[in-house]
Amino acid sequence: MKEYKLPHTIQNKFGEKLTFLRITNNGSKEILEVENEVLPGRGPVMHVHYKQDESLTVAEGKLGYQILGGEEKFAGVGETITFNRGEFHRFWNAGDSILKCKGWISPPNNIIYYLENIYHLMDEGNGEPGGFDAAYLVTKYKSEFDVKAIPSFVKSVIFPAVIFFGKLSGKHKKFVDAPEAK
Numbered sequence: 114m115k116e117y118k119l120p121h122t123i124q125n126k127f128g129e130k131l132t133f134l135r136i137t138n139n140g141s142k143e144i145l146e147v148e149n150e151v152l153p154g155r156g157p158v159m160h161v162h163y164k165q166d167e168s169l170t171v172a173e174g175k176l177g178y179q180i181l182g183g184e185e186k187f188a189g190v191g192e193t194i195t196f197n198r199g200e201f202h203r204f205w206n207a208g209d210s211i212l213k214c215k216g217w218i219s220p221p222n223n224i225i226y227y228l229e230n231i232y233h234l235m236d237e238g239n240g241e242p243g244g245f246d247a248a249y250l251v252t253k254y255k256s257e258f259d260v261k262a263i264p265s266f267v268k269s270v271i272f273p274a275v276i277f278f279g280k281l282s283g284k285h286k287k288f289v290d291a292p293e294a295k
Contacts, residue, residue, distance in 0.1 A: 115290040117225050125232040128152030128206075133225050145221035148172075151212040156205030159261035164295055165224065168195040169204065169216040176214065177207030181261065201261055222295045227254050245279035248272040249288060256294050 117133070124130035134146040149169070159181060169176065170193040178194050179185045181201035188194050196202040206212035218224055227250060234246050251263065252272050279285060 115226060115292070121225060123225075123229045123232045125235045127235060128155035129157070129232070131228065131232075136221055142219050143221055144217045144219045145224065147216050147218060149212075149214050149216070151206040151214075153206050153209055153211075156212075157203060159201055159203040161199065161201045161259045161261075162196070162218070162224070162257065163199055163259070164222055164257055165218050165220060166195060166198050167202075167216065167218050168193060169214040170194075172213040172215055174206060174210055174212035175208035176204055176212060178202065178204040201259075222257055223254060223292050226292055227258060245275055245284045246287075248275040249279065249285060252276060253288075253291065254294050 119136065120132050120134045122130065122132040128151060130150040132148045134148060137144050137146065151174075156177075159179075169188075171188050171190050173190065176188040176192075176194065177185055178188065179202065180196070187207055194204070230246070230250055234243070234250075238244070238247075248271075251258075251260065251268065255268070276285075
C-alpha cells in the first residue's frame with residue numbers, strides 16, 4: 114500500500130490545489146488537516162463522501178457551495194462550511210481572485226490516494242477522468258465516494274465491462290499499491 118509523507122500536495126491543471134498537512138487524533142477520531150487553493154470559477158463537481166465529514170474555513174476569497182437539491186450559498190473570509198458524510202455537495206471559487214481555505218476531513222480513509230489519482234486523470238482527460246483508470250477508481254471506492262455526474266447505468270453496466278477488459282489487458286497492475294476501500 115502506498116504511504117504518504119505529509120505534508121503532501123496535489124494539483125490539477127484546472128485550477129485546484131490541495132495540500133494534506135497532517136493527521137491528528139482528538140481522542141475520538143482521526144482528522145486530516147488540509148489547505149486548498151482554487152482559481153476563480155473552479156472547484157469540484159457535485160460529489161459525496163459516504164464515510165467522511167469535510168469542513169472548510171475561508172482564509173481568502175469567496176466560496177460558493179451547494180448541497181444537492183438546495184440553493185447556492187456563499188461564504189466569506191472567516192466563515193466555515195461543514196459537509197456531513199453522506200451529503201452530496203459541491204463548492205467553487207465564487208470570487209475574482211484565488212480562493213484559499215483551511216479545513217479538515219475526518220476520518221482520512223483513502224481520500225489522499227483517491228484524489229491524487231483523480232487529479233492525475235483530470236489532467237490526462239482534459240478535465241474529465243475517463244477510461245479504465247476512472248472506472249477502476251470509482252468502482253473500487255464506491256463505498257467511500259461518488260460523483261453525481263456519472264449516470265447509474267454507466268457505473269453499474271459500462272464500468273464493470275471496462276474493468277473486465279482492462280484487467281484482461283493488464284491495466285489494473287498500475288493500482289497494485291491501491292489501499293483497500295473502507
